Amino acid sequence: MAGDAAGDSGAAAGGPGPSAAGAAPDPRRWKALAVCLVGGFMTLLDVSIVNVALPSIREGLRTPVSDLQWVLSGYALAFGLFLIPAGRLGDARGRRVVFMVGLALFTLASAACGAAQSSLWLVIARLVQGFAGGTVTPQISALIQQMFSGRERGRAFGMFGTVVGISTAVGPLLGGLIIQLAGADDGWRWVFYVNLPLGVVCLLLARRLLPDTPAAGRVRLRDLDPIGVLLLGCGVLALLLPFVQSQQWHNDEKWLLLLVAAALLACFVKWESRCRTGGTQPVLNLSLFHVRSFSLGCLLILLYFGGFTTIFFITTLYLQSGLHYSALEAGLAITPFALGSAVAAGVGGRLVGRFGRPLVLVGLVMVTVGLAATASAVHLVPGHAAGWAMAAPLLVAGLGSGLVISPNQTLTLSEVPVAMAGSAGGTLQTGQRVGSAIGIAAVGSVFFAQVEPDGWPTAYDHGLVMSVAFVIAALVVAVADVIAGHRAGAHHGGGKADRESQDREPPDR
Incomplete structure (x- = not known):
C-alpha cells in the first residue's frame, strides 16, 4: 500500500487526507465525513420519502398511475445506472469535484421537482435527480477509503451504514410529517424543497473540507471507457x-x-x-471479483436489499390502504425499525474489525426472526392496533439490519485498493439498487395477488414470507463466506486473516 499511502498523504490543502507515516491524522477528516454523510442522506432519502407523497402528487398534477410508477422507479433506475461510471469518473477526475458537481445538480433537480407543473415535468426532473444521486453516492465510500484506515475506517463505514439505514427507513415518516405540516395540496412539493437548504450548505462545506484525489488529472474520453x-x-x-x-x-x-x-x-x-x-483503463476492474470479500459482499447485499427495502414498501401499503392509517401514522409505525438500524449500525461499525463476517451473520438471523415475529404479530393483534403490535419485532429486525449493512460495507471494501475505491463503491451500490428493484417487483407481485381474494393481512403475510426468503438467501451467502474464511485462515496457519485486514491498510494489488 506504499504507493497509495504516499499519494494520499500528498492530498492538496483542499481537505484532509490520510496522514503521512508517523504524522498525526488531520482532525478535519471527521468534519469532511459529516459533509459526505449529509450528501449521502439527501440522495438516499429520496429513494423512499416520495412513497407517502404519491396520493398528493396524483391529486395535485392529475398524474396517471403509469407516471406515478416512474416518479418512484425512474429515480431508482437512473440512480443505479450511473453509480459505477460515476465512481470511475471520481477516481480519474477527482472525487471532490465529482461530488460537488453531482450535489449541485441534485439540488437543482430537487427544485425542478418541487416546481413541476405536469407529471411529465416531474418524471424528467426525477430522472435527472436520480442521475445526480448516482454521481454523489460512490464518491462517499471512495472518500472514506481515502481519508481513513484501520479501525477508523470501520467506524466511518459504520456511520455511513447508519445513514443508509436511517435514510431508507425514515423516508416515509419524514415525508408524512412534511405533508402533515405543509398540507395535502402542496405538501408533496416541500418533500423536494427540503433538499435545497441542505444542498447549498453541503456544497459550501464540501469545497472547504473534502480532500482532493492525489492521482486525479485531466481525463480523455477514452480513459473513461x-x-x-x-x-x-x-x-x-x-x-x-x-x-x-x-x-x-x-x-x-x-x-x-x-x-x-x-x-x-x-x-x-x-x-x-x-x-x-x-x-x-476499464470502467470496472474485473480483478476485484477475484477478491472473495468483495464478490461475496456484493452478492450478499444484492440479496439483502431485495428483502430489506420491500419491508417498508409492503408495510406502508398494508397500514395505509389496509388499515387506513395516515401517512404520518404509517411512518411512525416503521420508526422502531429505523431507530434499531441506526443504533446497531454505529455499534456494528466499531465491532466489525473484531468479529468480521460472523457479525453480519448474527444480524441476518435477527432480521429473519424479527420479520417472522412481525408476521405473527399481525395475526395475533388484527385490526387497527396491528401497528403497535409490530413495534417490538420491527425493532429486533432493525437492530439486525444495522449489523448487516454497515459491517458488510466495511468487509466488502476492506481489500480494495484506494485507487479503485470509487468504482468498487459504485458496484456495491449498484447491487443494492438492482436488489431493491427485483425485490419490490417479486414481493409486490405476491402481495397484490393476495389482496383481492384473501384481504390485506394475508397479503402482508405472504409479502413478508417473500422478504424473508431474500434475507435467508443472503444468510446462505454469509455462511459460505464464513466457512471459506475459516478454511483460508487454517490454510495460512491462522484464523484471523479477515479480522486483521480491518486493522491495516488493504494491500495494493
Whole structure:
C-alpha cells in the first residue's frame, strides 16, 4: 500500500487526507465525513420519502398511475445506472469535484421537482435527480477509503451504514410529517424543497473540507471507457426494466429483456477483459471479483436489499390502504425499525474489525426472526392496533439490519485498493439498487395477488414470507463466506486473516 499511502498523504490543502507515516491524522477528516454523510442522506432519502407523497402528487398534477410508477422507479433506475461510471469518473477526475458537481445538480433537480407543473415535468426532473444521486453516492465510500484506515475506517463505514439505514427507513415518516405540516395540496412539493437548504450548505462545506484525489488529472474520453459504460448501462437497464415495469407491462414477453441483459453484460465482461490487456483503463476492474470479500459482499447485499427495502414498501401499503392509517401514522409505525438500524449500525461499525463476517451473520438471523415475529404479530393483534403490535419485532429486525449493512460495507471494501475505491463503491451500490428493484417487483407481485381474494393481512403475510426468503438467501451467502474464511485462515496457519485486514491498510494489488 506504499504507493497509495504516499499519494494520499500528498492530498492538496483542499481537505484532509490520510496522514503521512508517523504524522498525526488531520482532525478535519471527521468534519469532511459529516459533509459526505449529509450528501449521502439527501440522495438516499429520496429513494423512499416520495412513497407517502404519491396520493398528493396524483391529486395535485392529475398524474396517471403509469407516471406515478416512474416518479418512484425512474429515480431508482437512473440512480443505479450511473453509480459505477460515476465512481470511475471520481477516481480519474477527482472525487471532490465529482461530488460537488453531482450535489449541485441534485439540488437543482430537487427544485425542478418541487416546481413541476405536469407529471411529465416531474418524471424528467426525477430522472435527472436520480442521475445526480448516482454521481454523489460512490464518491462517499471512495472518500472514506481515502481519508481513513484501520479501525477508523470501520467506524466511518459504520456511520455511513447508519445513514443508509436511517435514510431508507425514515423516508416515509419524514415525508408524512412534511405533508402533515405543509398540507395535502402542496405538501408533496416541500418533500423536494427540503433538499435545497441542505444542498447549498453541503456544497459550501464540501469545497472547504473534502480532500482532493492525489492521482486525479485531466481525463480523455477514452480513459473513461465509454464503450464499457454504454454496455454496462444498457445491460443494467434491460435487467431492471421488466421488474420496474412489472405492473404496467402485462405480457410475458417483457421477460425476454433478461436474455438481452445477459447478452449485453456478457459483452461488457468480454470488453472489460480486453481493455485490461489493451492498455485502456476499464470502467470496472474485473480483478476485484477475484477478491472473495468483495464478490461475496456484493452478492450478499444484492440479496439483502431485495428483502430489506420491500419491508417498508409492503408495510406502508398494508397500514395505509389496509388499515387506513395516515401517512404520518404509517411512518411512525416503521420508526422502531429505523431507530434499531441506526443504533446497531454505529455499534456494528466499531465491532466489525473484531468479529468480521460472523457479525453480519448474527444480524441476518435477527432480521429473519424479527420479520417472522412481525408476521405473527399481525395475526395475533388484527385490526387497527396491528401497528403497535409490530413495534417490538420491527425493532429486533432493525437492530439486525444495522449489523448487516454497515459491517458488510466495511468487509466488502476492506481489500480494495484506494485507487479503485470509487468504482468498487459504485458496484456495491449498484447491487443494492438492482436488489431493491427485483425485490419490490417479486414481493409486490405476491402481495397484490393476495389482496383481492384473501384481504390485506394475508397479503402482508405472504409479502413478508417473500422478504424473508431474500434475507435467508443472503444468510446462505454469509455462511459460505464464513466457512471459506475459516478454511483460508487454517490454510495460512491462522484464523484471523479477515479480522486483521480491518486493522491495516488493504494491500495494493
